[in-house]
Structure formats: structure tokens, C-alpha cells
Amino acid sequence: MPTIRQQIIELLADRQMDARELSGAVGVKEKEVYEHLAxxxxxxxxxxxxLTIRASECLKCGYVFKDRRRFxxxxxxxxxxxxxxxxPSFKIT
Ligand SMILES: [Zn+2]
Structure with missing residues (x-):
């Protein structure tokens, strides 16, 4: 069995995903996904x-949280x- 981290790495090497999607895909809480990502x-x-982060964005006004470094x-x-x-979503490059 690959570890949770190995699973996350494989998923993100393949496509861009956010923490909620990763949480569902590997079966851990969203909060734990952030710890693994770090x-x-x-x-x-x-x-x-x-690990590249696509910044969070406001759906109302389009503000981009581009200076934010936290996951x-x-x-x-x-x-x-x-x-x-x-x-925010993540991808491995
Ligand atoms: Zn806004």
C-alpha cells in the first residue's frame, strides 16, 4: 500500500487538485491534507x-490571493x- 503522501504526490503529478478533492481521493480530512502538503x-x-500553488480567488470581485504562501x-x-x-489548488511540476 502506498502511503497517503505517495498517493497525493502521484495525484498531483498528474493533475491540479484542491485540498477538498485530495481529501476525497485519498480518504483523509481536509485539515490533514494540508499537513501532508507541507x-x-x-x-x-x-x-x-x-509543489506549485494556484492562488485562491474571490468569486465576487476577482481578487487573487497571490501573496499568500500558506496552503x-x-x-x-x-x-x-x-x-x-x-x-487554492496544487500541482507538482
Ligand atoms: Zn472579493
Missing amino acids: HIARSLAARGNK TRPGRCPRCRESHLIN
């Missing part, structure tokens, strides 16, 4: 690969105060 980002860096989703938009946000 470890994966570090181990990939050591191998010369990179978790932001609570609300700093510009329009809405909380209809696209989750």
Missing part, C-alpha cells in the same frame, strides 16, 4: 521538484469582504 513541499524541494484557504476577501472563494 511535508510534500519540503521533500519535493530536496528532489528538485516543486489553507483564506477566510474572506480583503477587498469586498465576501467569503465566496475558490480554493
